[in-house]
Amino acid sequence: MRALTYYNPGMSLLATIKNIYLTFGTKTIFKNASLSINTGDRIGLLGLNGKGKSTLFKILSGEVVTDHHTPPFEFNKARGDGDENKRFTMFYIPQELPVRGHEDVTIRDYFFVFYPELKDHYENALDEFERLHGWDLIQDYESYLKYFNHEDLDKKISELSGGEQKKILLSLGLSSIANLILWDEPTNHLDIETIKLFEDELNSTQKAFMLITHDRFLLSKLTRRILHIQHGRIEAFEGSYTDYLTFLEQSEKAKQSLLTKLNNNLAREQAWMRQGVKARRTRSKKRVEDFNDLKSKVSNIKSEAKRTLDLTLQKSGRQTKVLVDFADMDFQYSKDKVLFDKITGEIHKGNKIGLLGANGVGKTTLLKLIKGDIVPTGGRMKTADALQIQYFSQKRDELDIDMTPFQLLGDGNDFVPLPDGSKKHVHSYFESFLFDKDDIHRPLKTFSGGEKSRLQLAYNLTKAGDILIFDEPTNDLDLETIQILEEKLAEFSGAVILISHDRAFLATVTNKIWLLDEKKLQNFEGGYDQVSPYLDALELEKEYKDSTPAPVAAPVNPPAPVKEAKPAKTISNKDKNRIEAIYVEIESTEEKIKIIAEKMSNLDYSKLSDPNSPELKILTEAQNVLDGRLQALYQELEQLES
Numbered sequence: 001m002r003a004l005t006y007y008n009p010g011m012s013l014l015a016t017i018k019n020i021y022l023t024f025g026t027k028t029i030f031k032n033a034s035l036s037i038n039t040g041d042r043i044g045l046l047g048l049n050g051k052g053k054s055t056l057f058k059i060l061s062g063e064v065v066t067d068h069h070t071p072p073f074e075f076n077k078a079r080g081d082g083d084e085n086k087r088f089t090m091f092y093i094p095q096e097l098p099v100r101g102h103e104d105v106t107i108r109d110y111f112f113v114f115y116p117e118l119k120d121h122y123e124n125a126l127d128e129f130e131r132l133h134g135w136d137l138i139q140d141y142e143s144y145l146k147y148f149n150h151e152d153l154d155k156k157i158s159e160l161s162g163g164e165q166k167k168i169l170l171s172l173g174l175s176s177i178a179n180l181i182l183w184d185e186p187t188n189h190l191d192i193e194t195i196k197l198f199e200d201e202l203n204s205t206q207k208a209f210m211l212i213t214h215d216r217f218l219l220s221k222l223t224r225r226i227l228h229i230q231h232g233r234i235e236a237f238e239g240s241y242t243d244y245l246t247f248l249e250q251s252e253k254a255k256q257s258l259l260t261k262l263n264n265n266l267a268r269e270q271a272w273m274r275q276g277v278k279a280r281r282t283r284s285k286k287r288v289e290d291f292n293d294l295k296s297k298v299s300n301i302k303s304e305a306k307r308t309l310d311l312t313l314q315k316s317g318r319q320t321k322v323l324v325d326f327a328d329m330d331f332q333y334s335k336d337k338v339l340f341d342k343i344t345g346e347i348h349k350g351n352k353i354g355l356l357g358a359n360g361v362g363k364t365t366l367l368k369l370i371k372g373d374i375v376p377t378g379g380r381m382k383t384a385d386a387l388q389i390q391y392f393s394q395k396r397d398e399l400d401i402d403m404t405p406f407q408l409l410g411d412g413n414d415f416v417p418l419p420d421g422s423k424k425h426v427h428s429y430f431e432s433f434l435f436d437k438d439d440i441h442r443p444l445k446t447f448s449g450g451e452k453s454r455l456q457l458a459y460n461l462t463k464a465g466d467i468l469i470f471d472e473p474t475n476d477l478d479l480e481t482i483q484i485l486e487e488k489l490a491e492f493s494g495a496v497i498l499i500s501h502d503r504a505f506l507a508t509v510t511n512k513i514w515l516l517d518e519k520k521l522q523n524f525e526g527g528y529d530q531v532s533p534y535l536d537a538l539e540l541e542k543e544y545k546d547s548t549p550a551p552v553a554a555p556v557n558p559p560a561p562v563k564e565a566k567p568a569k570t571i572s573n574k575d576k577n578r579i580e581a582i583y584v585e586i587e588s589t590e591e592k593i594k595i596i597a598e599k600m601s602n603l604d605y606s607k608l609s610d611p612n613s614p615e616l617k618i619l620t621e622a623q624n625v626l627d628g629r630l631q632a633l634y635q636e637l638e639q640l641e642s
Contacts, residue, residue: 011038014180014208015088018074020059021067026438029055031232037180039086041208044219044241047229048434049450049478053212056229057182061092091178095185095449097165103158107150107168110157111141114172133177140175148194162189163359174201181209187218188475191358192501192535214474214482216241216504316464316494320384323347323466323495324370330378331365339365342379343521345514347467351495354506354528357516363499366516367469390465392456392473399452401445405430408444408459419464433458434481449476457485467495474502503528575640582637589630596623
């Protein structure tokens with residue numbers, strides 16, 4: 001929808017924040033932290049859950065007041081000196097849509113929940129409403145809603161799913177005229193198709209943004225700067241998320257090299273310290289001090305090293321290869337709501353299945369059928385005897401927020417029983433999930449969303465299972481936890497089913513894909529990387545199947561010869577804008593044609609279960625439509641420029 005723009009190194013300062021101090025009880029969130037933000041910045045904000053990412057957003061938006069401290073908190077905002085594009089203005093998009101108290105508000109009117117001052121002007125002072133760009137904001141908001149497939153704008157907020165509510169937040173953020181947009185986990189609850197649309201929009205914006213997300217695809221493609229919250233400070237890195245990972249890897253190698261050198265020195269000095277006074281003859285005070293300092297350095301480096309999350313996924317020990325088998329299975333809630341029409345599939349030990357499909361196609365219903373919560377309305381569903389299935393809900397239903405981690409994990413006992421018969425001390429088990437030991441008696445309601453997610457993993461992974469089902473497991477998890485979960489899922493010898501919008505997570509874990517589309521289930525013997533070209537082809541087909549480029553009509557009669565030269569007509573602003581838009585569309589269309597050509601050359605049918613799959617047909621049709629569109633754009637451009 002917007003022209004593609006790139007990172008501009010000549011950016012001006014938008015804001016500086018200094019001397020951030022903040023504590024909650026005995027927990028220190030920020031200690032003398034600072035940061036700067038430039039116009040056009042594309043910032044990825046990283047850090048473990050509970051370490052202050054969302055809190056920083058609330059400080060920037062004024063929702064959280066920092067501690068009184070010397071030196072005092074400073075928030076210096078650029079005034080712009082008459083240039084609105086350089087003046088500090090900010091818009092904050094939270095993780096969840098605020099619904100309480102607005103249940104009966106329609107999608108269209110929800111705009112005023114985020115702009116209460118505009119509502120007053122809309123009702124009482126239209127001139128001021130127009131001066132504040134109210135009409136433009138509403139028009140852009142509704143345009144983005146339709147872009148994200150919200151057609152009925154009179155629908156009430158309370159009637160929407162989590163994904164539909166999230167699209168309202170996307171529309172509010174993308175239509176904002178503020179110069180800094182704060183995005184807190186914007187892709188949670190969204191399907192992959194919507195995430196790609198959002199990614200395209202964010203990639204084309206000229207506004208500065210700061211992004212909290214666990215989606216590494218998003219971070220890698222969009223960010224040009226990284227801020228990492230660690231030990232109460234905000235560390236800045238100039239570069240992309242991929243560059244930052246390379247930097248961390250190099251830093252870790254350097255740290256290990258230093259640790260090896262220090263350990264060698266320490267061993268030598270320990271041998272010297274253990275000698276008797278007579279053997280040493282003299283005890284050098286400075287050398288003793290250096291020895292103690294050396295011990296401290298080694299201790300500090302070790303304490304800073306990342307703790308490994310101890311996720312032990314327990315299998316039941318079952319030897320049965322086929323765990324679930326269904327064939328020609330139908331399911332419908334009513335005659336008018338048919339979800340599945342003769343779908344077939346199997347789950348074997350070792351399958352790591354990614355379950356994909358747009359919101360509302362029946363992913364959760366299929367899981368309920370596999371679990372036995374509901375029965376099919378037709379066909380056959382067979383499961384192995386005494387099959388153990390563990391279901392990890394995205395709603396964190398298992399957690400009683402009035403309990404403490406000690407009560408949840410140990411059931412009031414000092415040891416946590418594990419499925420393999422072993423036991424682990426509750427404090428040790430709790431700390432292995434990257435928590436501080438002092439938090440074990442805190443009520444769960446005081447934990448952040450990400451910390452609750454980590455606790456749910458700790459709680460659920462004490463149970464044995466033949467099949468582990470994860471419904472959006474990466475929602476609210478920090479990147480460190482996601483990467484460790486990936487490793488443990490890859491090692492698990494049972495079966496795993498994943499509903500996830502996290503493309504990097506799917507690419508790492510899955511070895512099989514189920515795609516629900518138009519009441520059918522397509523099986524792909526290969527992970528997400530193998531099915532990705534097909535998904536892109538489907539998306540292109542849906543985008544272009546109903547769009548036929550309108551031919552540019554030739555004039556009915558040729559223009560009469562001009563006898564007398566007339567002054568050249570000045571091109572209108574409308575035509576100028578259209579010419580600019582055409583150049584952008586041509587660039588975008590040519591890029592899509594290039595992508596399709598690459599996908600056609602790289603398509604590997606051996607990875608697909610059905611040799612007659614329609615991938616090539618879809619790609620060819622999309623290519624033809626794009627070629628036609630490109631020709632029409634060039635014709636229109638030539639006509640306007642002449």
